[in-house]
Each structure stands twice: as C-alpha cells, then as structure tokens.
Amino acid sequence: MRDPFTRLGSTLVTPTVRQAGFGVWLSGRTLALLPHLWRRRRSLLDQMYLAGVKSVHVVAFVAFFIGMIVALQIGLKLAEYGQQDSIGMLVAISMAREMAPFVTAVVLAASVASAMAAELGTMKVQDELTALEVMSIDAVSYLVLPRVLAMTLMAPILTAVADVVGIVGGGVIAVTQLQLDFPAYLLSVDEALRDPGLLGLPQDLYAGLIKSVVFGFMIAVVGCGSGMMAEKGAAGVARTTREAVRTSIILIIIFNYFLSWLLVA
Amino acid sequence: MIELRGVHKSFGPLQVLRGLDLFVDEGRSFAVMGPSGSGKSVLLKHVIGLLRPDSGRVLVAGNSVPDLGRDELRELRREMGYLFQFGALINWLTVFENIALPLRETTDLPEDEIAGRVRRVLRQVHLEGAEDRYPSQISGGMQKRVGLARALVTEPRVILYDEPEAGLDPGMSQSVSELMRELQGEFGITSLIVTHSQLCARIAADRLGIFDQGVILVEGTPAEVLASDHPRVREFLGSRRE
Numbered sequence: 383m384r385d386p387f388t389r390l391g392s393t394l395v396t397p398t399v400r401q402a403g404f405g406v407w408l409s410g411r412t413l414a415l416l417p418h419l420w421r422r423r424r425s426l427l428d429q430m431y432l433a434g435v436k437s438v439h440v441v442a443f444v445a446f447f448i449g450m451i452v453a454l455q456i457g458l459k460l461a462e463y464g465q466q467d468s469i470g471m472l473v474a475i476s477m478a479r480e481m482a483p484f485v486t487a488v489v490l491a492a493s494v495a496s497a498m499a500a501e502l503g504t505m506k507v508q509d510e511l512t513a514l515e516v517m518s519i520d521a522v523s524y525l526v527l528p529r530v531l532a533m534t535l536m537a538p539i540l541t542a543v544a545d546v547v548g549i550v551g552g553g554v555i556a557v558t559q560l561q562l563d564f565p566a567y568l569l570s571v572d573e574a575l576r577d578p579g580l581l582g583l584p585q586d587l588y589a590g591l592i593k594s595v596v597f598g599f600m601i602a603v604v605g606c607g608s609g610m611m612a613e614k615g616a617a618g619v620a621r622t623t624r625e626a627v628r629t630s631i632i633l634i635i636i637f638n639y640f641l642s643w644l645l646v647a
Numbered sequence: 648m649i650e651l652r653g654v655h656k657s658f659g660p661l662q663v664l665r666g667l668d669l670f671v672d673e674g675r676s677f678a679v680m681g682p683s684g685s686g687k688s689v690l691l692k693h694v695i696g697l698l699r700p701d702s703g704r705v706l707v708a709g710n711s712v713p714d715l716g717r718d719e720l721r722e723l724r725r726e727m728g729y730l731f732q733f734g735a736l737i738n739w740l741t742v743f744e745n746i747a748l749p750l751r752e753t754t755d756l757p758e759d760e761i762a763g764r765v766r767r768v769l770r771q772v773h774l775e776g777a778e779d780r781y782p783s784q785i786s787g788g789m790q791k792r793v794g795l796a797r798a799l800v801t802e803p804r805v806i807l808y809d810e811p812e813a814g815l816d817p818g819m820s821q822s823v824s825e826l827m828r829e830l831q832g833e834f835g836i837t838s839l840i841v842t843h844s845q846l847c848a849r850i851a852a853d854r855l856g857i858f859d860q861g862v863i864l865v866e867g868t869p870a871e872v873l874a875s876d877h878p879r880v881r882e883f884l885g886s887r888r889e
Contacts, residue, residue, distance in 0.1 A: 505737075513735035516695050517749040517797075518721040524752065 401611065401629075408607045409599070411522050412530050418523045425528035433494045433529070433602075434536030438543060441489050445544035448481050449473060449551025457560045466560045470570025473552030478575065478586040482544035483537075484638060487597035490537060491630035495605035498529055499626035502609025503619035511610065521610070530602040537598025538591040545587065589645040596641060597634055604630045648673040648805065648837040649694060654703035655861075656689060663689050665861030666703070671854075673804075676831050676838040678848040678869070681858030682883060687841040688732075690858070691807045694839060695729055696720045707805065725753060728798025728806040728836075732813045734790035736782040736797070742769075743778035746797045753801075768796040772826060788819035792826070799830065806830075808840040812847045824850035845873060845884065857883060 419426070456476075457469045502525060505511050514521045549571055556567040575584035608626035612618045649671040656664040663686035671677040681687050692698040693705050696712045705712045710723055736745045746765045750756055756764075769775055772792040782790055791811060798806055811827060812820035824847040831838050831851070842848055848855045848869050855872040856863040857880045865875050873884065 508733065509731045509735040510737055512697065513729070513731055513737075515697065516724055516727070516729045517753065517801075518724045519749065519752045 401607070401625075404611060405603055405607045408522065408526060408610075409603050412526055412603065415520070415523045415527050416531075418527060419531065422523070422528045422531075425524075426532055429528045429532030430536055432497075433490070433532045434540060437490060437493055437536075437540060440493065441486050441540045441544050442547045444485050444489055445477075445482060445548040446551040448485050448544075449477060449548030449553075450555050452476050452481060452548075453552035453555035454559060457555060461560055466556075466562060467566065468570060469552065469556050469560060469562065470549075470567040470572075471574035473556075474549055474571040474574040475586050477545050477548040477552070478584070478590045480590070480638075480642070482548055483541045483590045483593040483597060484634065485548075486537060486541045486544045486594060487601060487634045488631060490533065490540070490598065491601050491604075491627055491634060494533065495601045495608075495626045495630045496623050498602065498605030499609040499612075499623045500619055502606055503612030503622040504609075506610055506612045507615055507618060526603075526606045526610075529606055530599060533598040533602035534595055535598070537594040537601075541591055541594035542587075545590065592645060593638065593641045596637060600633055600637065601630045604633065648675075648708060649677075649839055650704070650706040651690070651693065652704040652706075654690075654693060654700045654705060656686075656693070656698065656700050663861060664693075664700070664703075667862055669856065669863060671837055671839055673837055674831075674835040675853045676828075676840065676851055678840040678842055678852035678855045679858045679863070680842055680845070680848055680855065680883070683843070685858060686861060687858055688809055691729075691809055691839065691841055694807060695724065695727060721753075725801060726804045728801065728803040730791070730794050730798050730806065730808045730811055732810045733787075734782070734794035736790060736793055738782050741779050741781055742774070742785070742793050745782070745793060746800050749797065749801050764800055765796075768799045771799065771830065772796045786819075787814045788816075788823065791815065791819075791823055795823075795826065795830075802834075803836065805837045805839070808838065808842070808851075810841055810843060811851075812842060812844040817846070820844060821846060821850065823847075827851040845869075849873070859883065 453469055453473050456472050457466055460466045460469060511521050514524060553564055553567045556562040557564055575587060605626045608622045608629070612622040649669070651667050651669040654664050654667040667690065669677070679687055679690065689698060693700055694707060694712065696715065699713045707723060708726065710719070712720070712723070715723060737748065740748065743765055746768060747761050750761045750764065769778065772795050774789060774792050774796065777785060777789065782793070785793070808827065811823050815823060827838065827840070828851045830836060838851070840847065840851055852869055854866065855869040856866040857872060858864070859879055865872050865877050865880050872880070875881070
C-alpha cells in the first residue's frame with residue numbers, strides 16, 4: 383500500500399507533468415515540421431474549413447450577444463452621467479482587446495479542440511496511430527501539423543469577424559436602448575480604433591489578433607495532444623475530450639492575462 | 648529472419664515475457680497460440696520495435712531492433728507489414744487511399760504507379776471494386792483484407808499478423824487464413840502470426856508454438872503441437888475446440 387503523498391503524486395502530479403511535457407514537445411515538433419506544409423496543403427484546407435468556416439456562425443452569434451451585453455452593462459451606467467456618446471468607443475476597445483479573442487478562443491476550445499481530441503483519441507485507441515508508426519508515417523506531420531496550422535490561421539480571422547459582429551451588436555443596443563443614432567455610434571467606434579499600430583492596423587485590434595494567433599495554436603496543440611495520449615477505450619476518449627476543453631480554457635485565461643500585460647499594459 | 652533470444656519484459660510488477668526464445672526462418676510462417684492477455688501482442692510489438700525488451704535480443708533480418716536509431720528503424724519497418732486485430736484503417740480515407748497511404752507518405756513513386764500497385768494488391772486479396780468505399784461501409788472481413796492489402800503494398804519481406812481471425816465468423820476466418828497461406832507461398836514472405844484459432848494455425852503456419860507464462864512451451868509443426876500431450880497445452884487446446 384503506497385502512502386497518501388505517493389498516491390497523490392501519481393494520480394495528480396505525474397499525469398499533469400507528463401501532459402504538459404508532451405504539449406511542449408508537440409508544439410516544438412509541429413513548428414519543426416513546418417517545411418512539410420506543402421505536402422499537407424490539402425489536409426490544411428480541409429482543416430481550415432472544419433475549424434474555421436464551420437465555426438463562423440457560432441462565433442458570430444456569441445459575439446453579437448457579447449457586444450450587446452457590453453453595450454448594455456456599460457451604456458446604462460454611462461447614460462446616468464450623460465456620457466452615452468462614448469459607448470461605441472468602449473464597446474470597440476473591449477471587443478478588440480479582450481472579448482472577441484477570448485470568446486472566439488472559448489468557442490473554438492469547446493467545439494474544435496474537443497473534436498480534435500475525440501478524433502485523435504479514437505484513432506489512438508483503435509490502433510490507427512500505431513498503424514501510422516509501423517508504416518513509418520510521422521503522425522505529427524500527417525495529423526497534427528495541418529490541424530494546428532489551420533487553427534492558428536483561422537483563429538485571428540474568426541476573431542476579426544467577432545470584432546465586427548460584436549461592434550454591430552453593441553450598435554443595436556446603442557440605437558434601441560441608449561437613443562443614439564447608428565452613424566454617431568460608428569463615429570465613436572472609429573475614434574477608438576484610430577490609433578495606428580503594426581501594419582497600419584489599429585493598435586487595439588492587432589493586440590487582439592496576436593492573442594488569437596497564440597490561442598489558436600495552443601488550443602489545437604492541447605486538442606491533438608490530449609487525443610494522442612488517450613487510453614483505455616471509449617471511456618478514455620471521453621475523459622480525454624473533457625480534459626482537452628478544460629485545459630484549453632484554463633490556458634486561454636492564463637495566457638490572456640500575460641498577453642494582455644505584454645501587449646496592452 | 649526473426650529471432651528472439653531470452654527476451655524479458657515487465658510492465659510494473661507484471662512479468663509478460665520471461666526469457667522468450669523464438670526463431671522464424673526466412674520465407675516460413677510461424678504461429679503463436681496462447682491464452683488471452685498472456686502477452687502475445689507484446690511479442691509482436693518487440694519485433695516491430697514498438698516496445699524494447701528489458702533484456703534479451705530481438706533480431707530481424709540480422710538487425711538488432713532495440714539498438715536501431717529512429718531512421719534505421721523506419722527503414723527496417725518499410726520491409727515489414729503489420730496486420731492489426733481490427734484492421735486499424737484510417738476511417739476518413741477510402742479503401743484505395745488507405746492502401747496507397749504508405750506509398751504516398753514514404754516513397755516518391757508517381758501516382759500512376761501507386762494506383763497500379765494498389766489495384767494489384769486489391770486483386771490479390773480479392774477486393775476488386777471496393778476502392779471507393781470507406782472502412783465503415785465494408786464488413787469486418789473486408790476490413791481485414793484491406794489491412795492485409797495495405798501491409799502488402801510496400802512489398803514487405805516480413806508480415807506480422809495480430810489475431811487475423813479476430814471478429815470474423817469461421818467461414819471468413821478460414822478464407823483469411825487461406826489468403827495468408829497463399830501470399831506466403833507466392834511471395835515467400837516471412838510471417839509471424841499471433842492467433843487464437845487452431846484453424847488459422849493449421850492453414851497458415853509451417854510451425855506452431857504454444858505461448859504461456861511468457862515463454863513458448865511447445866513448438867513443432869501444427870499437427871505435432873495440436874497432438875501434444877503437454878498438460879498445459881492440452882488444457883489450453885481443450886478449452887478451444889474448433
């Protein structure tokens with residue numbers, strides 16, 4: 383019978399450290415395999431469609447409501463002080479800096495990372511990953527590289543969609559609840575995003591887009607890595623899928639703080 | 648061609664291989680029968696280099712498998728095929744794409760030559776016309792044949808079979824076993840077969856070993872072994888009348 387500390391270590395600490403180590407290795411290996419990209423172009427396009435195009439409607443729907451919530455929460459308070467004209471500015475900044483990349487990443491974690499974990503997990507427990515290995519096919523190049531790259535490319539595009547839709551959502555509240563006219567709202571938005579930064583993009587906008595690139599990469603690595611570590615049949619795949627979503631969301635929150643600190647603060 | 652000498656392997660406190668000795672001549676076929684969960688698949692995984700022994704030697708075509716570097720192991724694996732228990736086909740690829748996969752990924756062959764090779768192995772496993780179907784659209788027996796075609800398409804010198812009869816009815820099991828024998832006879836492929844089925848061993852193997860408690864207890868031609876008086880062998884075979 384092992385002592386409680388050993389048991390705690392082997393059930394909690396060891397798997398977490400192993401998973402983290404595998405995630406770091408997988409990230410490095412994926413980046414090292416970038417020269418294989420041309421061979422994976424078809425798979426990359428498939429994954430961009432699955433991860434990006436098929437998530438647009440969910441991201442847009444959530445972003446629209448987030449934009450409305452932000453406008454409502456802040457706008458009503460501003461109206462008490464007669465400052466509701468600034469609502470466009472505040473919605474634009476909060477969407478661009480924070481809400482759009484965060485919400486997009488959470489939607490992608492829940493939908494795409496879970497799908498990746500389930501797909502690769504099923505392949506693992508059905509010996510398909512072992513089959514690739516015995517055929518001398520690199521599973522990271524064949525499976526992980528197109529998925530990770532597709533998410534890394536699609537996350538900022540979806541974030542840009544969320545920015546626009548969220549701002550429109552905020553506009554709906556500005557017009558219907560705060561009695562502003564839409565052109566005045568857009569003027570306020572424009573004022574907020576006028577400050578030019580990298581590549582001529584508004585500084586707040588590119589800060590959010592850089593965040594989303596990191597989130598996209600991270601979510602896909604967690605999804606694929608969790609799947610590749612799946613064990614013990616259908617129950618193992620289910621556990622892996624759960625862990626992929628949970629780990630992704632926790633990492634999104636932690637990285638969000640540090641990226642905000644680096645990019646904005 | 649395949650040689651295991653004094654191979655030991657444990658997983659934690661569980662000793663799976665306890666000084667296993669096994670030898671398969673080039674171009675011959677060796678079947679290993681034994682109880683479920685006794686470690687027969689572990690044996691195959693040592694031969695293909697998925698597992699390393701705690702001690703002992705594993706040689707394939709004169710190469711010490713545990714001592715090979717990553718690239719050397721990849722080269723060796725290109726000369727080996729592996730038929731998985733349930734086929735292990737990639738489910739989003741068609742039958743054709745599954746079989747073409749190792750050629751597309753590990754060779755520079757032009758697409759028309761790959762197509763020619765795929766059609767040839769499909770004929771060999773009697774699956775002409777199934778090219779465009781997905782694994783979920785074909786039966787377990789057909790999946791096994793596709794797995795075999797995928798193992799054959801690289802023209803290997805060695806094929807490892809992990810319970811080729813698993814999940815098949817007796818008729819289909821006999822048909823797959825006959826196909827294995829046919830391929831071995833035609834191409835002189837060295838085969839190591841892990842099986843539960845006496846029928847499969849009788850049809851497909853030149854030699855048979857009964858595996859129990861980490862070693863081969865009895866070895867000989869299938870007829871000799873199946874008639875053995877060894878009490879453990881009688882106990883095992885008695886519970887598996889076919």
